[in-house]
Structure formats: structure tokens, C-alpha cells
Amino acid sequence: MSNSEAFVETMAANKVDTCFGIVGSAFMDALDLFPLAGIRFLPVVHEQNAAHMADGYARVTGRHGVCIAQNGPGITNFVTAIAAAYWAHSPVVCVTPECGTMTTGLGGFQETDQLTIFRGITKYQAHVNNPARMAEYTGRAFDIAMNERGPVQLNIPRDYFYGEHEFTIPAPHSIEKSAGGATSLAAAADLIAGAQRPVILSGGGVVMGGGLAKVKDLAEFLQAPVATTYLHTDAFPHSHPLSCGPLGYLGSQAAMNALKEADVVIALGTRLGPFGTNPQYGMEYWPKNAQLIQVDANPRHLNLTRDAAIAIHGDAGAAAGALLDLLRDKGQSVACLQGNSIETRKAHIQKLKADWENILDGMTNSEPRSECGKIKPRAALRALQQAMPKDIIISTDIGNTCSVANSYLGFETPGSFLGAMTYGNCGYAFPTAIGAKVGRPDRPVVAYVGDGAWGMSLGEVLTCVRENIPTTAVVFNNGQWGAEKKNQVLWFGDRYVGSQLKNPSFAEVARSMGAEGIKVENEADVGDALKKALDLQMKEGKTCVLEIMTSRELGDPFRRDAMRLPRRVLSKYASTSMDEESSTGQPTDL
Numbered sequence: 242m243s244n245s246e247a248f249v250e251t252m253a254a255n256k257v258d259t260c261f262g263i264v265g266s267a268f269m270d271a272l273d274l275f276p277l278a279g280i281r282f283l284p285v286v287h288e289q290n291a292a293h294m295a296d297g298y299a300r301v302t303g304r305h306g307v308c309i310a311q312n313g314p315g316i317t318n319f320v321t322a323i324a325a326a327y328w329a330h331s332p333v334v335c336v337t338p339e340c341g342t343m344t345t346g347l348g349g350f351q352e353t354d355q356l357t358i359f360r361g362i363t364k365y366q367a368h369v370n371n372p373a374r375m376a377e378y379t380g381r382a383f384d385i386a387m388n389e390r391g392p393v394q395l396n397i398p399r400d401y402f403y404g405e406h407e408f409t410i411p412a413p414h415s416i417e418k419s420a421g422g423a424t425s426l427a428a429a430a431d432l433i434a435g436a437q438r439p440v441i442l443s444g445g446g447v448v449m450g451g452g453l454a455k456v457k458d459l460a461e462f463l464q465a466p467v468a469t470t471y472l473h474t475d476a477f478p479h480s481h482p483l484s485c486g487p488l489g490y491l492g493s494q495a496a497m498n499a500l501k502e503a504d505v506v507i508a509l510g511t512r513l514g515p516f517g518t519n520p521q522y523g524m525e526y527w528p529k530n531a532q533l534i535q536v537d538a539n540p541r542h543l544n545l546t547r548d549a550a551i552a553i554h555g556d557a558g559a560a561a562g563a564l565l566d567l568l569r570d571k572g573q574s575v576a577c578l579q580g581n582s583i584e585t586r587k588a589h590i591q592k593l594k595a596d597w598e599n600i601l602d603g604m605t606n607s608e609p610r611s612e613c614g615k616i617k618p619r620a621a622l623r624a625l626q627q628a629m630p631k632d633i634i635i636s637t638d639i640g641n642t643c644s645v646a647n648s649y650l651g652f653e654t655p656g657s658f659l660g661a662m663t664y665g666n667c668g669y670a671f672p673t674a675i676g677a678k679v680g681r682p683d684r685p686v687v688a689y690v691g692d693g694a695w696g697m698s699l700g701e702v703l704t705c706v707r708e709n710i711p712t713t714a715v716v717f718n719n720g721q722w723g724a725e726k727k728n729q730v731l732w733f734g735d736r737y738v739g740s741q742l743k744n745p746s747f748a749e750v751a752r753s754m755g756a757e758g759i760k761v762e763n764e765a766d767v768g769d770a771l772k773k774a775l776d777l778q779m780k781e782g783k784t785c786v787l788e789i790m791t792s793r794e795l796g797d798p799f800r801r802d803a804m805r806l807p808r809r810v811l812s813k814y815a816s817t818s819m820d821e822e823s824s825t826g827q828p829t830d831l
Contacts, residue, residue, distance in 0.1 A: 265311025421555025446510020452558015471517030479651025
């Protein structure tokens with residue numbers, strides 16, 4: 242068969258049905274085969290967003306997300322999104338045609354060293370060094386992306402798509418993961434059995450490995466409170482009585498207080514990233530004297546940020562199931578099941594949750610209240626939360642208002658929350674939501690985006706309209722780069738350099754692009770506006786930009802640990818030295 246046929250047939254063997262990108266001559270011979278192979282080529286406005294779409298598609302389907310573009314500038318546009326996929330552990334196959342082998346090194350048209358560029362942000366780089374190995378390398382790229390949970394680069398010289406060879410199309414190779422070593426599991430079960438106040442942390446590995454049912458069984462056996470790790474809020478059902486909510490930036494104080502009281506922490510499917518366990522609300526909530534049991538499928542993640550008493554190299558769900566079996570064998574010798582401790586713990590969990598809801602209501606309804614055209618951000622987030630259907634998929638951008646949403650969001654099923662993760666790039670949410678909608682057209686999908694980040698992704702409204710992908714974007718329009726402006730408020734004397742924005746009406750812009758646009762200026766209208774936007778998406782197949790006009794009130798800074806008051810040395814800059822933080826913590830132009 243031809244080299245292009247081998248490439249396409251190997252993708253088909255991996256059940257690829259969608260490929261995101263922008264058309265290019267470098268791979269046109271293969272592209273010509275996509276329709277007959279059952280692969281939809283989905284053209285986008287910018288290649289970065291194609292890779293974000295592949296990420297979103299992979300995260301909600303559990304299958305590979307695939308993107309492709311023109312060699313050189315098209316490929317370099319993938320970089321930010323592939324880095325985001327790397328930290329999201331998304332199985333994205335990034336196909337990177339490169340310049341032809343006879344012009345490599347001559348500084349030809351659209352030439353760059355593509356392998357070097359992606360080296361630090363991929364799990365594997367498959368470079369087709371001989372066209373006879375096209376199927377082999379393509380298959381290996383798909384295998385590693387899924388088995389090691391992360392993006393891979395498939396680099397193909399453009400002239401290698403042409404020609405013919407004898408090929409064997411490799412079948413996909415899925416590697417079953419174990420629960421971990423028997424000795425470690427037994428030691429962990431003994432440690433849990435002696436605990437009075439065990440707490441479970443359910444992380445991204447639980448979602449990726451499909452292990453929620455076993456984690457829930459373990460939690461219910463122990464009647465232990467469960468917190469989800471930062472931006473993995475869908476790793477445990479929000480409505481479950483043992484669910485305390487998310488940790489991390491402006492997460493749930495119920496989760497933080499439960500964790501603070503633990504004597505044994507059972508961390509399942511998480512590397513315990515430092516940004517997800519930093520102090521919040523002025524609270525150091527990581528328990529100083531607790532024993533840590535850490536389970537992760539990647540051994541490099543174990544003991545990475547915190548020393549574990551017991552580290553288990555295994556699948557989170559399988560490990561939870563194995564621990565449960567061992568604990569059941571111990572019967573009533575499990576300390577936290579003795580006496581009236583279960584009922585006491587249940588009542589305490591409910592109190593922690595009720596206390597947090599009262600605190601959150603106070604934050605939501607505090608002064609200054611919403612005005613027409615200046616809706617309080619927390620009030621908008623609460624109204625959106627209350628109007629959401631249970632089966633919703635939410636993607637959140639990085640930024641102040643979008644990140645404050647961590648206080649409010651809760652999900653019932655895995656694959657429902659697509660955060661920007663620790664790479665934290667702006668412009669993430671909307672294209673990722675589009676990819677999620679392509680993968681799960683049966684579910685309502687919404688992106689939360691700030692007005693600054695919206696400028697990076699609003700062009701993809703055209704993709705939604707052109708390709709009939711009904712998606713909803715909630716854009717918080719407050720005329721500022723809020724996360725960075727918060728730093729200027731606190732540490733730089735309210736000198737707003739580069740953080741103020743003059744915006745058009747994004748609802749009007751959406752309408753001019755062929756989508757629907759709704760502008761909301763009153764708090765009372767937020768919930769109904771979301772319901773209308775979702776009706777447009779699910780019943781009429783229309784994309785809608787829901788523009789919410791908010792005040793400039795800001796949540797806590799992201800990186801208090803990384804910022805300092807400025808101290809100037811030269812006299813010409815002396816006026817910008819600061820001796821203390823802002824007393825109000827809010828912008829002067831609310």
C-alpha cells in the first residue's frame with residue numbers, strides 16, 4: 242500500500258474518527274484519504290486551538306485526540322496547547338509533518354527543528370526515519386499516548402507520505418495496570434486500619450483510569466471524607482454525603498478542614514502538585530502529623546512533593562479495590578469503624594459542609610452588591626451554578642473570575658470538568674470545550690472565559706458556526722486582566738500597567754460571526770440567560786456567547802508565595818517602592 246494509506250489505516254485501526262487542524266500541503270496526500278477512512282477533518286481558525294480541541298476530545302471520551310498542521314509555522318502554533326495537554330495527562334497525538342528530507346538543513350520554506358521544540362512537553366517523539374516504518378511509528382505513537390497518558394509527537398517528513406511499501410498495520414496495544422505491589426498494599430491497609438480519621442484525596446488518576454466506583458466503595462466502607470484534588474473536581478460525586486469538595490485555589494473549606502484533621506491521608510491518583518496544596522484563606526491545611534499513603538500510576542510522581550509513609554506504584558482505582566478487600570478481611574479491627582465513630586464522623590462531615598456553605602453564601606452576598614452593568618463576580622458564579630443541569634461539562638480558563646469558580650462548581654460524573662491545569666495558559670477553555678462537544682454531542686458543554694483570554698479564542702466561534710458544533714461560552718466582561726491586576730492592587734500601589742482593557746460587546750461580535758449572543762447586565766437574569774443559551778445549544782444546535790457584565794472585584798491572588806513588595810534602588814524609581822500591601826485588596830476602579 243502507499244505510505245499515506247499506511248498512515249491513515251493505522252489511525253483507523255486506533256478508531257480515530259476526528260482530526261483537528263488546518264489544511265496544509267505537507268500532509269495533503271494523506272488528508273485526501275480521510276473521508277473514505279471515516280475520519281472527519283475539522284478545520285479550525287488557529288492551530289493552537291486545534292490541539293486544545295484534541296485535548297478536550299480526549300478528556301471526555303477517554304480516546305485519543307488527534308491534531309495535524311502544516312510543517313513549520315503551523316506546527317509551532319501547537320506548542321502551548323501540547324504543553325497544556327502534557328500537564329493534563331491527555332492522550333493527544335500531535336502529527337507534525339516536517340520539511341522534505343532533500344531540503345532539511347538548507348533553511349528552506351517553513352523549516353524548523355520540530356523535534357527539539359517538543360522534547361520537554363511530550364511523552365514520546367516518534368520520528369519516521371524511513372517511510373517503510375510509517376505504520377510502525379504511527380502505531381507506537383498511539384500506544385504510548387494512551388498507555389503513558391500524555392501527548393506524543395509523530396514527526397513525518399512531508400516527502401515520506403508518497404511512495405509504496407509492504408506494510409503490516411499494527412493492532413493497538415493496551416497495557417493493563419496493576420493495583421501495585423502486594424507488600425505496599427498490605428502495609429497501607431495496616432496503616433489505614435489503625436487510623437481514627439482517614440481522609441481520601443481523589444485525583445485525576447481516578448478519572449483517567451475509570452476508578453471512581455472503587456474509590457467510592459472504599460470511602461463508603463471507611464465512611465471517610467473525600468476531597469478532590471485541584472481542578473479534578475469531577476473525581477468524586479458532588480452530591481455524595483462523604484464529598485467535601487475540591488482543594489487548591491479558592492476551593493472548599495470543608496475539604497481543607499477535613500484534611501487538616503486527618504491522621505492518615507489516602508491520596509489516590511495524584512502527584513500532590515504544590516499549587517493544589519498551597520495555603521488558602523490564610524489556612525495551612527495540609528496535616529503536619531498525618532501519615533501519607535500515595536498511589537500513582539507514574540512512579541516519578543511518588544514522593545515528588547511530599548514524603549509518603551507508603552508509596553504505591555499502581556492504578557488508583559485498582560489500588561482502592563485492593564485496599565478495600567484487605568480492609569474487609571480485617572473486619573471490626575479497623576479503628577475508624579469501632580464504637581460510635583462512624584455516626585460521629587458522618588455528623589462532623591455534614592457540619593463541615595454546612596459551615597462552608599454559610600461562609601460561601603457570605604462571600605457571595607457581601608458588599609458591595611451587584612449593580613446594573615456591574616454584577617458581583619461571585620454572585621454571577623453562584624447563579625450559574627444554580628442554573629446548571631447535572632450532566633453539564635464545564636471548561637474553565639485561567640484567570641481570576643474563572644478560578645474563583647473553584648468555590649462553586651461540583652460534578653456528578655467523571656469527565657465533566659476540564660480545567661486549564663497547572664500549565665495555566667489563557668485561551669484554553671473555549672477550544673477545549675469545542676473538542677469536548679465534538680466528543681460528547683449528547684451533553685451540554687460550557688466554557689468559562691475572562692474577557693482577556695477571550696481575545697485569544699473568540700475566533701473559534703467561526704469554527705463552531707462553520708462546522709455546526711453548538712457550544713456555549715460564558716464570558717466575564719470586567720475590562721481587565723484580573724489575575725495580574727490583583728498583583729498590582731496588592732503589591733504595586735494600584736498602578737495598572739497593561740492590565741486595563743477596552744472591550745466591544747462580545748455578544749454583538751458573536752452575532753456578527755453567525756452565532757447567538759446574550760448580554761447580561763443584571764444579577765437576576767444570569768440563571769435564565771444560561772438556561773436560554775443551553776436551550777439554544779441542545780435544542781436548536783446553536784453556539785451562544787453569554788456575555789456577563791461584572792464588576793472589577795477580584796478574588797485572592799494566585800501566587801502570594803511568589804510575589805514581594807517592590808524595593809527600588811535608583812532615585813528615579815523611588816516613588817514606586819512599597820512598604821505595605823493594599824489595605825482594601827480591591828481595585829480603585831470597582
